[in-house]
Amino acid sequence: MSQLVYNITIAVSEDVREEWLDWMRDVQIPKVLETGLFTSARLMRVHAFERDALTYSVQYLSESKENYEQYQREFAPAIDARHQKRFGEGATTFATVLEVLDNFERATH
DSSP states (O other), rough: OOOEEEEEEEEOOOOGHHHHHHIIIIIIIIHHHHHHSSSSEEEEEOOSSSSSSEEEEEEEESSHHHHHHHHHHHHHHHHHHHHHHGGGGGEEEEEEEEEEOOOOOOOOO
């Protein structure tokens, strides 16, 4: 059974950036984790070649494809709608799903 990473990339406008970051940390990410279908989440800033681009990535780790699919069926529509209602065009998203093939860690001596 392979792990999946549910990756959401978000382009955020400057005028809602601070509110959006606070909301993601305090509301959105905890709400997704409360479903019990993901084991962890990471909030990251994407550094791209475009100057002044405010792009972020949220990655949720799922232990199985079934957990991810259950999330999409039972929880994603309402959670996504709430994000859209709150931020609209101020935070546009697209999602990808990544299958974890292998994990590697630096060797310690």
